[in-house]
Amino acid sequence: MSDATIPTAEAAGGEPIGPERTALADEAAGLDAADPLRAKRAAFTLDDTVYLDGNSLGALPRAVPPRLADVVAREWGELRIRSWEESGWWTAPERIGDRVARLIGAGPGQVVVGDSTSVNVFKAVVAAVRIAQQRGAHRDQILVDEATFPTDGYIAESAARMTGCTVLPVAAGDVPAAVGARTAVVLVNHVDYRTGRLHDLPGTTAAVHAAGALVVWDLCHSAGALPVGLDAHGVDLAVGCTYKYLNGGPGAPAYLYVARAHQPRFDSPLPGWNSHADPFGMASAYTPAGGAVRGRVGTPDILSMLALEAALEVWDDVPIEDVRAKSLALTDFFLRCVERYVPAGRVRSITPTAHAERGSQVALRCAAAGEAGEPGGAGVTAEAGGAGEVMTELVRRGVVGDFRRPDVLRFGFTPLYTGFAEVERAARVLADVLREG
Amino acid sequence: MSDATIPTAEAAGGEPIGPERTALADEAAGLDAADPLRAKRAAFTLDDTVYLDGNSLGALPRAVPPRLADVVAREWGELRIRSWEESGWWTAPERIGDRVARLIGAGPGQVVVGDSTSVNVFKAVVAAVRIAQQRGAHRDQILVDEATFPTDGYIAESAARMTGCTVLPVAAGDVPAAVGARTAVVLVNHVDYRTGRLHDLPGTTAAVHAAGALVVWDLCHSAGALPVGLDAHGVDLAVGCTYKYLNGGPGAPAYLYVARAHQPRFDSPLPGWNSHADPFGMASAYTPAGGAVRGRVGTPDILSMLALEAALEVWDDVPIEDVRAKSLALTDFFLRCVERYVPAGRVRSITPTAHAERGSQVALRCAAAGEAGEPGGAGVTAEAGGAGEVMTELVRRGVVGDFRRPDVLRFGFTPLYTGFAEVERAARVLADVLREG
Incomplete structure (x- = not known):
C-alpha cells in the first residue's frame, strides 16, 4: 500500500522518471517494508496527500x-x-x-x-x-x-x-x-x-x-x-x-x-x-x-x-526511541532526496546535519537569485512571496508543508504516520515545482 | 407534551394528589401553553429529568x-x-x-x-x-x-x-x-x-x-x-x-x-x-x-x-427580554410551589423576592433542626451532609439541582428549556423528600 506506487498527476504527465529517481523510490519501498511503526498509519485518517505539517497540526487519530x-x-x-x-x-x-x-x-x-x-x-x-x-x-x-x-x-x-x-x-x-x-x-x-x-x-x-x-x-x-x-x-x-x-x-x-x-x-x-x-x-x-x-x-x-x-x-505500545530512530531516518532520507532531485543552489537546508542537533523537521530556505548564483533567474527570491508561492504550489500538488517568512519552507515528519515513499514523493514534487517555477 | 402529564414513580405510587397540588399543576399547564419560548425546548437533548442545573452546566443543544x-x-x-x-x-x-x-x-x-x-x-x-x-x-x-x-x-x-x-x-x-x-x-x-x-x-x-x-x-x-x-x-x-x-x-x-x-x-x-x-x-x-x-x-x-x-x-431569534420575563415567572412559580408544598420551616429561600434583585436561580437553605423549630427532628441539619443528602435523593428521583456547602440547595432555571410543569414537579418531589427524610 505504498504511496510510491501512486504517481502524482505531475509525475504521470511529466518527464520520464530517471534511474536515479527509481533508485530512491526503490529504497523508500524497502525502508517502508522494514519500518516497525508502519502499521500505526492505519490509526490515522489520511488520504494520498503527503502531509508534512504534523509539526503544526497533527493528523486526526481514528479513535477521536x-x-x-x-x-x-x-x-x-x-x-x-x-x-x-x-x-x-x-x-x-x-x-x-x-x-x-x-x-x-x-x-x-x-x-x-x-x-x-x-x-x-x-x-x-x-x-x-x-x-x-x-x-x-x-x-x-x-x-x-x-x-x-x-x-x-x-x-x-x-x-x-x-x-x-x-x-x-x-x-x-x-x-x-x-x-x-x-x-x-x-x-x-x-x-x-x-x-x-x-x-x-x-x-x-x-x-x-x-x-x-x-x-x-x-x-x-x-x-x-x-x-x-x-x-x-x-x-x-x-x-x-x-x-x-x-x-x-x-x-x-x-x-x-x-x-x-x-x-x-x-x-x-x-x-x-x-x-x-x-x-x-x-x-x-x-x-x-x-x-x-x-x-x-x-x-x-x-x-x-x-x-x-x-x-x-x-x-500506548510505542517506544519513543523507535519514533526517534524513524524520525532521523525520515529526515536523513528527505535531505538525500532533495539533494539529488532539486536543481543545485535552489534550496539550502538550515536544519543541522548532525543527528544530535536535529529535531523532526527539515527547513529549507528558498535562495534568493543572488545567493543562488542565478542572477535574474528563478522567480524564487528571498522576498516574502517567493517561498510562499512555492509552498502554495506544493499544497496544490498534494504535498503539505508550511511556509515561514521570509523564505523558509518547513517540512515536518511525523514518524507515526509518515512513510519513506511519501518523503521521496515530496522531494520529487518540490524539485518539479522549483524546476518549473 | 407537558411533563405534568407524566407522573413520577413517586407520585404515581405515593399519596393521592390533593386539590392544592392539582391547582398548581393546572396553572403550570396553562403557563406552559402560553409560553412563547416553549418550542425552544425541542432544540435541546432532554429526557424526563427535571434539569435545574443549567446554571452549572447547560443542556446539550441538538445543533452541537x-x-x-x-x-x-x-x-x-x-x-x-x-x-x-x-x-x-x-x-x-x-x-x-x-x-x-x-x-x-x-x-x-x-x-x-x-x-x-x-x-x-x-x-x-x-x-x-x-x-x-x-x-x-x-x-x-x-x-x-x-x-x-x-x-x-x-x-x-x-x-x-x-x-x-x-x-x-x-x-x-x-x-x-x-x-x-x-x-x-x-x-x-x-x-x-x-x-x-x-x-x-x-x-x-x-x-x-x-x-x-x-x-x-x-x-x-x-x-x-x-x-x-x-x-x-x-x-x-x-x-x-x-x-x-x-x-x-x-x-x-x-x-x-x-x-x-x-x-x-x-x-x-x-x-x-x-x-x-x-x-x-x-x-x-x-x-x-x-x-x-x-x-x-x-x-x-x-x-x-x-x-x-x-x-x-x-x-438567533430569541429576544433576551423574553428570556428574562420567563425566568422571573419560573422562579416566582417555583417559590410559590415550594411555599405551598414543603412543610413549614424546612427550607428558607435566600434568593431575593424582589424581581430587580433576582437572577435565574433559587437557593434554598435546608434549615438546621434548631432554626426550623423542630428540635431533634428531620435529619436535615445545617451540617454538611444534610442538604447534600437531600440533593442526592432529589437527583435519584429525577430532579437535578446542586448543593453548595454547607446547607444550600441550588435550582437554576433555564428559560429556553425549562417548563412550568417541571417546576411544579421539582417542588413536589422536594416536598416529598423533606417529608420522608
Missing part, C-alpha cells in the same frame, strides 16, 4: 471521532452535570497529564493538561522566578532563547515586568556561557520551530543548575518526536502543546510539568479555583492543592481535553 | 453533535492545517465573541472568546488596574465582591500582588459607599452564584465611575438569563463563562469584553502571539493588535470553541 461523539451525546447530553464525577471529567487534567508524562520522560503526578502553551509559559516562568528569588533576591534576569517561538518571548517579557525582572535574549547554545549569579530563570525551546535545530537539554540544564538558576523548557516541537527525559535530566519546569506530534486536535490543551521537588514551592500567578486544595469548599482564602493539580486554573475545556485523551491512545 | 462531528471529520481530518484559514478557525474567537456580545448588550468588536473565566479575570483586572493607574498612581486598591465565586477573589489577589495593589473585600451592595480615590478597580459578580442575588449593574457602574475607577463585571450567572446591557451602562470590562445559560458545553471557552473606548489602552498581562498585530510575522518584538483581538492569548481550542458556536445558534 467515536470517543468525542460519546462524550457529547452521552456524557454531556444524558448525564450532564453528573459527568464531572461519574465520567471522570474533574480529574481529566491530571489523568491525561500522566499520559503525556510518559512521552516526555516524566514520572506520574508532575504533568497537568490545560490552558494554552502561552498561559503555561506564564505560570512556569513566574513560578520559576519566585522559586529562584527565594534563593536570592538579586536574581532578576530571565534569559530567553533569542530565536524562540515569539509567544514565549512576549510572555516572558510580561512575566519579567510583573516580577521586577529583565529579559535577556541569548542564543540557546550560548546559555551555558550567559547564565550567571543574576539569572533567575532560563526559557529555552527544545527544538527551534523555524530551523528544526534540537538544543542540548541535558547540557543546558546542567549549566543552568550550576549557576543556581532554574530552567523552563518549551517542548512544543520535541514532544512526541524524540525522547525528552525531563526527570532523567533534572529539568525544573516544562510546557508544551499537544496538537503537533501528539495529534490532540486544533488548539488542544497544552501541558505544564513541574518537577516533584519544586511542587511545594510552585506559587502560581493564576491560582484559579481548580488549583485549590478543596475547590468545592468555596473558601474565600486560597489554599493551594498539592502536586500537579496546583498548576490548574479554571474549569477545563472537556471536549478538547477528552479528544486529546483519545488521541493519545495510539502511543 | 452534527456540527462537531463535521469539524472533527472534515475540517480537522480532511482539510487539516488548511482549516485555520479555509474553515475560519483563526478568526473564531472574534466571530463567536460577536455572537455572545449580542446576548450581553455589547456591540460588535468588543468581545473575544477563549481561555477560562479565571484567566480572563486575570487579564481584565490587571489591564483595568493599568488603565486606572494611568489616571493616578495612587490608585492601588482593588475592591472585590466579598461573596464572590472564589476564583475571582483568588485571581484578584494574584493580580493585586503583581501590580502592587491591595484587595479589599466589600459587599457588592456597599460598593458605592466603599469606592474612593484609592480605588483602581472594582470586581463584582452580576449575579451571586450562591444566593442568586442580582446586583445593581447600572448603579454600581455609575458609582465606580464617579470615583474615577473602573469596574469589571463577572457575568457567569447572568449572561443568557437576563439582559446585561454592557454598552448601555458604560461597563468597562466584563468576563463570563459560556457553559451555563449559554449551553456551550463542559468547560467551554470563556469570554472577555473590553469596551471600545478602553481597547487602545488595554495592556494585557498575557500578551500571547494570537494578540499580536501580525502574528505570522513572527517578530521578536510585541506589537498588540487593535480591537477585541488584543484579548487573545494562545492558539484557541477549536473543538470546544466550534461546539460553542453551534450551541449559540439557538439564540
